[in-house]
Amino acid sequence: MSRFLRIALFAPSAAGLGALLLWSAAGLPDFGHYHHAYGRILNASAQSERHVTNVVGSVVFDYRGFDTLGEEFILFAAVMGLALLLREIDDRRPQPREQVDSDALRLLGVGLAAALLVLGLDVVAHGYLTPGGGFQGGVIVASAFLLLYLALGYRGFRVLTPRSGVDFVEGAGAGGYAVIGIASMLLGAAYLHNFGPLGTSGKLAAGGSIPFLNVASALEVSAAFVLLYTEFLEELAAVPVRA
Amino acid sequence: MIPLQAALIALVAAGALAVVLTRNLVRLALMSSLYGLVLVVFFLVLQAPDVALSELVVGAVGFPLVILVAAAIERGG
Amino acid sequence: MSYLPYALAVWIFLCGLFGVVTSRSLVHLVVCLSVAQSSTYVLLLSIGYVDRAGAPIFADVPKGTRAVDPVVQALTLTDVVVSVTVVGLLLALTIQAKKEAGTTDPDKLASMHG
Numbered sequence: 001m002s003r004f005l006r007i008a009l010f011a012p013s014a015a016g017l018g019a020l021l022l023w024s025a026a027g028l029p030d031f032g033h034y035h036h037a038y039g040r041i042l043n044a045s046a047q048s049e050r051h052v053t054n055v056v057g058s059v060v061f062d063y064r065g066f067d068t069l070g071e072e073f074i075l076f077a078a079v080m081g082l083a084l085l086l087r088e089i090d091d092r093r094p095q096p097r098e099q100v101d102s103d104a105l106r107l108l109g110v111g112l113a114a115a116l117l118v119l120g121l122d123v124v125a126h127g128y129l130t131p132g133g134g135f136q137g138g139v140i141v142a143s144a145f146l147l148l149y150l151a152l153g154y155r156g157f158r159v160l161t162p163r164s165g166v167d168f169v170e171g172a173g174a175g176g177y178a179v180i181g182i183a184s185m186l187l188g189a190a191y192l193h194n195f196g197p198l199g200t201s202g203k204l205a206a207g208g209s210i211p212f213l214n215v216a217s218a219l220e221v222s223a224a225f226v227l228l229y230t231e232f233l234e235e236l237a238a239v240p241v242r243a
Numbered sequence: 244m245i246p247l248q249a250a251l252i253a254l255v256a257a258g259a260l261a262v263v264l265t266r267n268l269v270r271l272a273l274m275s276s277l278y279g280l281v282l283v284v285f286f287l288v289l290q291a292p293d294v295a296l297s298e299l300v301v302g303a304v305g306f307p308l309v310i311l312v313a314a315a316i317e318r319g320g
Numbered sequence: 321m322s323y324l325p326y327a328l329a330v331w332i333f334l335c336g337l338f339g340v341v342t343s344r345s346l347v348h349l350v351v352c353l354s355v356a357q358s359s360t361y362v363l364l365l366s367i368g369y370v371d372r373a374g375a376p377i378f379a380d381v382p383k384g385t386r387a388v389d390p391v392v393q394a395l396t397l398t399d400v401v402v403s404v405t406v407v408g409l410l411l412a413l414t415i416q417a418k419k420e421a422g423t424t425d426p427d428k429l430a431s432m433h434g
Contacts, residue, residue: 014337018330028326031325034370042390044383078405139301229308232312232408290373293397301404305408310411313350
């Protein structure tokens with residue numbers, strides 16, 4: 001199908017699709033008048049049932065923990081597929097194009113990467129108390145490692161993120177999430193049901209099994225993103241420099 | 244609907260169109276990051292701080308990096 | 321006026337589709353796909369919004385305050401993070417296409433052999 005024919009076919013079909021979608025959107029409740037029971041019941045009772053203050057965190061890791069398991073494994077499979085696609089077929093080692101020569105830049109970069117790592121760990125740890133959680137904090141931790149790439153160059157980045165370590169952490173996170181669900185089955189409840197002491201609301205020691213699931217997902221997300229960055233930066237290092 | 248939400252709806256619509264119409268790939272990386280930023284403010288106005296936080300970290304670091312690397316390989320190889 | 325956020329979601333989706341159809345580069349096509357995906361985030365969060373309500377986080381507000389729906393936020397936040405890795409996978413396919421066929425123009429990549 002030629003390009004002109006494709007675009008000519010797209011215009012009326014997009015108009016028809018848009019009309020159908022707008023017609024179906026007109027059947028939704030008015031913007032701001034959400035009236036279903038699920039959200040209202042959760043807002044009213046999640047804090048007293050699970051002793052956590054971030055209701056979204058309790059939904060992600062407790063009430064809909066099974067959906068989060070599925071999402072984590074989508075992440076895992078996508079990064080594994082990416083690593084498989086971009087694997088080194090021939091034995092060429094990528095040559096780093098430029099080194100970071102300035103000591104001040106290296107020092108500042110490493111200092112800021114450490115600060116960013118602490119920020120990421122803080123966002124992970126308080127995920128079920130204030131906005132945050134394993135997913136957001138995991139990406140922040142991975143970007144701390146990316147800042148190390150900017151500060152130390154490609155060689156320093158590869159030394160600080162050994163492949164076996166990253167693979168182990170990612171597997172531990174993904175498998176740990178699934179195994180914690182099995183642990184709750186061993187205690188007689190359903191898979192991924194909350195177990196353990198509930199603690200006091202608003203403190204870090206609260207929520208039963210929510211902190212453990214939080215840490216497992218943070219490990220998996222951060223290691224998966226470091227692997228993603230490593231694969232892409234390896235591809236970048238192999239591109240020949242244009243004069 | 245408060246005027247802030249209406250203004251942000253207009254900005255998000257303009258941002259989506261701008262991302263689609265950008266052809267240069269380096270500009271596309273920055274434009275998608277800017278669109279992510281507008282989405283962050285929109286999510287905040289819709290009272291969703293968790294979603295805004297995840298879109299912020301993803302749109303600031305994740306998307307521009309992968310797009311820029313793909314752009315460099317498309318141009319250089 | 322109250323259907324404006326839903327119309328926004330439809331508009332973003334159609335913009336993303338338009339970008340996919342008229343794209344001249346696979347990288348641009350993948351980014352337009354992610355724009356189409358962001359329309360679902362806008363739709364989900366607009367459905368859960370409650371007028372004059374706060375965020376569903378009760379760390380410093382009393383327990384009975386009005387809050388928006390937390391379930392759609394939970395669905396959206398994991399989706400946002402996972403979409404980056406899926407876009408990364410698609411761009412890895414683009415990189416492979418560039419290496420194998422030498423071009424990333426979708427019109428010229430008509431047939432991929434072996």
